[in-house]
Amino acid sequence: MLDIKNLHASVEGTEILHGVNLKVGKGEVHAIMGPNGSGKSTLAQVLAGHPAYEVTEGTVALAGADLLDMSPEERAQAGVFMAFQYPVEIRGITNAYFLRAAVNAVRKARGEPEYDTIDFLDVLDEKLKVIGWEDTFLTRAVNEGFSGGEKKRNEIIQMAVLEPKLAILDETDSGLDIDALKLVAEAVNTLRAPDRSMVIVTHYQRLLNYITPDYVHVLHNGRIVRSGGKELAHELEAKGYDWLRQEAAVAG
């Protein structure tokens, strides 16, 4: 599904990613862990196409297509979804209006008919039922006046409605209390599907108690330095990230 080769990326002239290699198969869930400043969020932003990040080397293929050649909206239309670490407030636009605009933009790009307001409410109903959440957010302006937890939940609602092929969760667990974390994790689990791959970027191992990844990768200084199964997350939890620095010091 996703094939990242030797990816180098910079922001404002400073290279953050120094050659990332990562393959994510169809339906697989990969966790990317690492300390602050390791490049986790940069990787997520680069995949989503944030204009502040410049790719200087390497390739990214999405189902064989050149992802780096696409605009952010083309990536979304191709099935990429990133849950933002810091979701943005959109003045005056209700969630329902926003979600319809997003779904219709994607449908239009794929040559499918757009939904009208009435039809879309049924579609929305059905999709929210999947994650078991009520539609309390729908009449509120997008993320406006939402608590941190509500904003993160709202990202998952968008993911449920947009049904991506590749979902990137950028620190969706950060700042959540344990109840909110469980809610979000349960919803993400219901959205796991054989044709949906997920890349879960997280600083803490805690989230992985609730979402079991197929693979865990450790990102350090802009490179993936360790990869393994879900047990790697437990090892990191026990050892912390300090050993990375020691290894780096030894290698250097």
Added chain:
Amino acid sequence: MTAVAVERVAERTAPYVTAHEEFVRASAGPAWLQDLRQEAITRFAAVGFPTTRDEAWRFTSVERVAAGRFSAPPSGIPAGVREAVARVVVGEPHERLVATFVNGRFTKELSTLVGLPSGVVVGSLADAMRSHGDLVRTHLGRYASAEANPFTALSTAFVADGAFVYVPRNVVVEQPLQIVFVSSGGEEPIVSQTRALFVLEESAQLSLIEQYVGAGEGTYWTNAVTEWVVGDNAVVDAYRIQRERTDASHTATTWSRQGRSSVFSAVNFAFGGHLCRHDIHAVLDGEGAECTVNGLSVLRGNQLMDHHTTIDHAKPHCNSWELFNGVYDERARGVFTGRIIVRPGAQKTDSKQTSNSLLLSEDARSDSQPQLEIYADDVKCTHGATLGPIDEKSLFYLQSRGIGGQAARNLLTYGFGAEILNSVSLEPLRAHLDDVVHARLENRAH
């Protein structure tokens, strides 16, 4: 004032003083009315038109109006007026309550006022001066003071007709009342003096749509004054839609005085006009009163809209909310002044003021200034303002959801309007204004 300044004021006001002498000779009316007019013209002659040297007018030059020669409008119904009214009224035709005023004069043949609740009066201020003389005398020109604003002085000096609405105690007017002020110039540039007095007694309730439109092609300037007297426990839902022709001038004052536990909600839309200024002055004059004053300007070309607001918390336990959004394209300009006064003893005041300006072009401009004057110690007053082009972070957020390019920009721009449209609780009006906002953002005719 220097001798030169005095001379300049006299030069600009002289035509109005002369016109006033004629006007007074031709207009009948009780002594109190003649006194009111006389005091007002005296005031106007003394102060003249404001200039940008006056603090309250420093962002807005009214030179275009002050230097012009505007005469009284001709009588009758000019061409295009009927169509202009038809274009802006909302709701099912058989249910509509519409009062139309052409160049400030009540026009019965373009009004539909069937089915008003018993005791409710809607119609001509000139008629009301005879039929409800005491009511008019008690309230007319008593709130919007000639002292406070030269344009109000000019309006009061020439007051003859206008809209008059009276809702007695405990009466609820279910159907929204629509007041349409049409201004239409002739061969000569004209000033259309429009006036409104709305009086609600205790526990009365009214929804009102007040619209300003232009017809025909002659040069005109609308000078509007609206006074609201909101009794104890009364509820008002007021919408003001200014859609003058884009070459017209519009100067206006809205005054409201609220009694105990009353609720006054005013949403102001500004789409039209070239030079526009609206002074809004809300006085919370009874404990537990609440007021909401919102506004939306959607402007382009060389349009200017200056909202100059004052919320006067005169009594304790009152709440006020203000939200003004503006979308400015091309060389358009917006001004927002938000003055909040908390009088001594007005404890537990809760006041919130916000203004947001979206600048869609490099040449667009917006100025926003809060003015807080707080003389009580147990109060909550907050204010905030945003100003700038479309937010890049928001743009990327939309793109990452598949909404790209112009569609993303349009959505973010529409959001500024939608935030105010969402405070319109009359559905047919909301839908109508939604279309107007969309059309204006897409630069279509509407």
